[in-house]
Amino acid sequence: MSDAIVIGGGMVGAAIAWGLLRQGMGVTVLDGADEAQRAARANFGLVWVQSKGDGLPEYAAWTREGAALWPGFQELLAGQTGVSCGFSAPGGLHLCMSEEELDGRRGLMQRMHNVDGPGAFDMRILDRGELADLLPGIGPEVVGASLCAQDGHASPQGLLLALHRGILAQGGRILSGQEAVALGREAGLWQVETAEARHAAPVLVLAAGTGNLALGRMAGIEIPVSGLKGQILVTERTGPRLPLPTHKVRQTEAGTLLLGDSKEPEAGLDDRSSGAVIADIAARSLKMFPWLSEVNLVRAWGGIRTMTPDSFPVYEAPASLPGLFAANCHSGVTLAAVHALKLAPMIAAGALAPEIAALSSRRFDVPDN
Numbered sequence: 001m002s003d004a005i006v007i008g009g010g011m012v013g014a015a016i017a018w019g020l021l022r023q024g025m026g027v028t029v030l031d032g033a034d035e036a037q038r039a040a041r042a043n044f045g046l047v048w049v050q051s052k053g054d055g056l057p058e059y060a061a062w063t064r065e066g067a068a069l070w071p072g073f074q075e076l077l078a079g080q081t082g083v084s085c086g087f088s089a090p091g092g093l094h095l096c097m098s099e100e101e102l103d104g105r106r107g108l109m110q111r112m113h114n115v116d117g118p119g120a121f122d123m124r125i126l127d128r129g130e131l132a133d134l135l136p137g138i139g140p141e142v143v144g145a146s147l148c149a150q151d152g153h154a155s156p157q158g159l160l161l162a163l164h165r166g167i168l169a170q171g172g173r174i175l176s177g178q179e180a181v182a183l184g185r186e187a188g189l190w191q192v193e194t195a196e197a198r199h200a201a202p203v204l205v206l207a208a209g210t211g212n213l214a215l216g217r218m219a220g221i222e223i224p225v226s227g228l229k230g231q232i233l234v235t236e237r238t239g240p241r242l243p244l245p246t247h248k249v250r251q252t253e254a255g256t257l258l259l260g261d262s263k264e265p266e267a268g269l270d271d272r273s274s275g276a277v278i279a280d281i282a283a284r285s286l287k288m289f290p291w292l293s294e295v296n297l298v299r300a301w302g303g304i305r306t307m308t309p310d311s312f313p314v315y316e317a318p319a320s321l322p323g324l325f326a327a328n329c330h331s332g333v334t335l336a337a338v339h340a341l342k343l344a345p346m347i348a349a350g351a352l353a354p355e356i357a358a359l360s361s362r363r364f365d366v367p368d369n
């Protein structure tokens with residue numbers, strides 16, 4: 001028996017569980033085994049604001065709030081666990097390889113500036129000259145970039161470790177290798193069965209990434225999520241080369257460079273690296289930064305993103321299923337702080353606030369005629 005069961009100990013479930021514990025709830029996290037697919041361990045680590053929410057202003061506002069909460073969130077986690085999330089927000093660049101792409105960023109900037117929301121939104125377009133001053137060594141095909149002051153990056157491994165340690169430090173339980181195989185509701189409590197045990201709680205949070213499709217059906221709701229494969233390359237450590245992250249190449253605190261990332265809808269749930277995609281990513285990265293030819297690649301990985309039909313998050317609290325909540329998004333690092341510090345308190349209070357009502361999957365229920 002707990003106050004809340006969270007299914008999924010990835011970036012989304014761990015952030016929510018940590019936040020529920022801060023609200024004084026007793027929390028059990030049920031997670032997959034070590035070899036389970038986890039987007040949380042495969043991602044690029046951007047805390048990215050500039051392009052988030054184009055077409056859904058509530059998501060843009062939610063993202064901006066999440067980025068603004070990140071510094072305090074990192075401080076709380078470090079104070080509690082001693083683990084650094086490696087977060088910094090020096091601004092972020094989207095490099096453009098054609099005038100057409102740069103025009104597209106101008107249009108995006110216009111639309112994003114029109115979104116109301118907390119915090120100033122500071123995005124501007126840099127021509128090639130301005131960009132070269134900021135980032136020496138760009139390739140001849142780079143025509144310019146969009147720069148957003150709110151963008152940043154973090155260490156996904158540090159974040160996940162800090163969240164897991166923070167959950168344990170607050171008295172929460174993380175049960176690994178305990179996949180939920182059946183869900184039900186009895187006498188006002190949610191019952192979750194694993195191969196080994198039965199758990200019960202008045203509050204159940206489904207935060208199992210792509211696993212939410214099956215779990216939602218067990219609980220009686222349709223959560224429209226699917227997987228989208230992405231691959232990333234990692235170089236050896238180098239001295240400081242990139243003072244700020246770009247959307248496709250960033251330098252980690254440790255000095256390695258991450259080169260990303262593919263989008264492979266046809267790959268299904270196969271998360272293995274593949275030679276052709278590695279070659280594509282390397283070639284595109286070299287066009288952006290020709291000096292990368294002097295740096296050795298040391299590693300590559302693949303992962304499966306959790307996507308919704310319009311790529312915006314889905315948060316559910318169906319009125320017909322009291323105590324049930326579901327959360328899915330494809331930007332679990334960007335939104336970690338807002339999940340921990342805003343979404344979790346809403347769940348603890350028993351209802352999602354109107355500010356995120358637009359992020360329910362009801363937005364897909366459009367009549368045919």
Ligand SMILES: Cc1cc2nc3c(=O)[nH]c(=O)nc-3n(C[C@H](O)[C@H](O)[C@H](O)COP(=O)(O)OP(=O)(O)OC[C@H]3O[C@@H](n4cnc5c(N)ncnc54)[C@H](O)[C@@H]3O)c2cc1C
Pocket residue numbers: 007008009010011012013014030031032033036037038039040041042043044045046047048178179180181207208209210211212215229230231232261302303304305306327328329330331332333334335
């Ligand atoms: C290539 C790539 C690049 C990315 N880049 C970024 C980025 O730059 N910035 C950013 O913000 N995000 C990025 N992401 C996305 C980010 O990693 C995800 O948003 C985040 O990890 C999703 O978290 P999640 O907890 O929903 O899912 P996951 O991390 O996949 O975790 C789901 C967890 O649920 C568990 N589970 C599943 N089914 C069950 C079950 N039945 N019972 C118990 N447990 C279960 C699994 O074991 C797993 O641990 C990227 C992802 C990929 C793949």
